[in-house]
Amino acid sequence: MFEKLIPKESEKKILIIGLGQIGHSNAEYMTSLGLHVDGFDINKDAITRALKDKVIQKAATDFQGYDYYVVCISTHKPEDMFVPYLDGLVDIAKRLTYEGKTGALVGIDSTVTRGTTQEVKKILGHRLHVVHVPHRFFVHEKEEHGVRQVRVIGGCEPCCIKEGKNFYGNLLQIPLHQVSSPDIAELTKVVENSYRYLEIAFAEEIKMVCDNSSLNFDELRDAINTKWNIEVLDARDGIGGHCLPKDSQMFLDFSRNSVVTSMIRAAKMVDAQYRFHLTQRAAQEVPLARG
Numbered sequence: 666m667f668e669k670l671i672p673k674e675s676e677k678k679i680l681i682i683g684l685g686q687i688g689h690s691n692a693e694y695m696t697s698l699g700l701h702v703d704g705f706d707i708n709k710d711a712i713t714r715a716l717k718d719k720v721i722q723k724a725a726t727d728f729q730g731y732d733y734y735v736v737c738i739s740t741h742k743p744e745d746m747f748v749p750y751l752d753g754l755v756d757i758a759k760r761l762t763y764e765g766k767t768g769a770l771v772g773i774d775s776t777v778t779r780g781t782t783q784e785v786k787k788i789l790g791h792r793l794h795v796v797h798v799p800h801r802f803f804v805h806e807k808e809e810h811g812v813r814q815v816r817v818i819g820g821c822e823p824c825c826i827k828e829g830k831n832f833y834g835n836l837l838q839i840p841l842h843q844v845s846s847p848d849i850a851e852l853t854k855v856v857e858n859s860y861r862y863l864e865i866a867f868a869e870e871i872k873m874v875c876d877n878s879s880l881n882f883d884e885l886r887d888a889i890n891t892k893w894n895i896e897v898l899d900a901r902d903g904i905g906g907h908c909l910p911k912d913s914q915m916f917l918d919f920s921r922n923s924v925v926t927s928m929i930r931a932a933k934m935v936d937a938q939y940r941f942h943l944t945q946r947a948a949q950e951v952p953l954a955r956g
């Protein structure tokens with residue numbers, strides 16, 4: 666009688682799909698743990714960089730034969746980084762339906778809209794397990810706030826969460842906060858970034874009021890922040906990058922039918938107004954009222 670050989674966890678194979686900032690950092694971390702990591706990306710430069718940095722063993726040409734698929738692709742429109750876009754993720758799920766290994770785990774690290782993780786499971790017919798473990802990566806603090814920091818995990822089914830906790834928790838040693846559904850995990854990330862968006866927009870609003878009243882924003886901010894439970898953020902060049910604008914848009918799209926008045930919508934208008942304010946002041950060469 667044949668005894669089924671169970672590969673040791675360290676011999677299992679990981680495929681990182683999407684080798685940008687998040688995928689590359691994931692690959693670097695997993696490789697540093699001595700795990701077998703391959704990579705896939707539609708961008709040749711991303712693959713070349715990962716190979717050159719030796720964070721992946723090889724560039725995969727298909728999705729066959731992996732135990733863990735970690736999805737790290739961008740989720741904004743290629744031509745407009747402020748607009749959510751999930752077609753790439755759906756295409757990957759469709760490809761996994763015929764190339765993915767039965768019983769393997771699909772971990773979605775990318776930021777996605779509510780319902781996306783369940784949609785991926787539906788496309789896969791639950792032949793593979795699916796969890797969502799949104800990233801909280803901060804490039805300037807890779808040690809404390811890189812791959813290995815407290816992360817939220819939500820799985821489609823109990824077996825999915827079991828596999829997800831084994832991979833992210835045991836194998837990758839990431840401290841996990843488990844939630845009851847992937848929908849909560851999806852919204853956790855989207856709301857975190859919406860919250861941050863609101864905080865920055867409020868700082869921008871105060872800055873505009875100060876500038877238009879000949880008051881020093883920095884001095885006011887310093888004074889306010891002496892209070893133990895308040896931290897007014899700085900107001901800089903407008904809310905950029907692809908994460909905060911896109912993720913707050915995901916929340917706005919989700920909340921559209923639930924609330925009439927949206928603080929996020931107002932914050933987006935404030936940010937647009939602030940950018941205009943900056944260009945106007947630059948054109949008038951008005952020195953910004955700073956300390």
Ligand SMILES: NC(=O)c1ccc[n+]([C@@H]2O[C@H](COP(=O)([O-])OP(=O)(O)OC[C@H]3O[C@@H](n4cnc5c(N)ncnc54)[C@H](O)[C@@H]3O)[C@@H](O)[C@H]2O)c1
Pocket residue numbers: 682683684685686687688705706707708711737738739740741753754756757774775776777799800801802803804907908
């Ligand atoms: N960068 C961060 O600080 C950060 C933090 C938390 C969450 N996230 C989220 O993680 C995801 C990835 O972010 P990023 O900063 O790494 O983006 P990125 O633009 O640096 O990299 C994304 C990579 O995905 C590749 N890609 C896009 N579509 C693909 C497809 N269909 N198949 C294969 N590869 C594909 C791109 O070529 C690119 O190399 C996004 O959803 C983002 O919101 C990013």
